[in-house]
Amino acid sequence: MTTGQVRASSEWLRLREPADAAARAPELVEEVRSYLPTDGGAAIHDLGCGTGSMARWLAVQLTGPQHWVMYDRDAELLTLAAADPPGEASDRTPVTIETRRRDITRLKPGELAGAALITASALLDMMTAEELGRLVATCAGSGCPVLIALSVTGRVELTPTDPFDQSVSDAFNAHQRRTTGAGRLLGPDAVGAAVDGFTRLGIDVLVRPSPWRLASGQAALAAEWFTGWLAAACEQRPELGAEAVPYARRRLAEAAAGRLSVTVHHQDLLARPS
Secondary structure: OEEOOEEOOHHHHHHHHHHHHHHOOHHHHHHHHOOOOOOOOEEEEEEOOOOOHHHHHHHHHOOOOEEEEEEEOOHHHHHHHHHOOOOOOOOOOOEEEEEEEOOHHHOOHHHHOOOOEEEEEOOHHHOEHHHHHHHHHHHHHHOOOEEEEEEEEEEEEEEOOOOOHHHHHHHHHHHHOOEEOOEEEOHHHHHHHHHHHHHHOOOEEEEEEOOEEEOHHHHHHHHHHHHHHHHHHHHHOHHHHHHHHHHHHHHHHHHHOOOOEEEEEEEEEEEEOO
């Protein structure tokens, strides 16, 4: 998805899709099912859809006809989402989609009218407090459940450990909270801010862990994630640069050899209307 000046490439989204699917909290899907209509189609609005991975993951786990309305401000990603729609629902009923190019932080309440479910994935941590506040208010006004997956928590574990890990992690988290043209990003504080926002509006929120666990079978993703993680840390704190070069060499060699495992902690949340 894209928000403000933050953009995720289609290649990165493609690479991470299997890890995202494995990480999302399945127990929240059980909760979602209880809210969806049983006597007709469900309109599901996916905010910051990227290439459509959330729809491909969730649609097949739900029953009954579904119509997904997929929002992103990146036209290339919307084209890719339309070209690879989700398959049938679990009971073999049809799933249809439409795409809308929008800034999802400025949606009007009427755009979500009739939604049975609102979803998003890997979204909140790239927003400012102002953007998140508008989004929470708009979603709350829809009166339907809101399932938001894979927001980072700021915790990363690499095995084997390295003395430089913590310095990079601290710098990366500072980068996640950096100030952009839109304001200061929430980064690891986003889930807490979203929970507070929904709770203030009288909406109950469930939060569940959804960690990425990248082992030898995900060496390419681990290497790509590590490279971006380290680059962001060095952008935030250039003084890390000298030590970062040998550190990257060590870590990428471990990843290539299948010896590096990474856990990137995320949280999923479900806002449940009363």
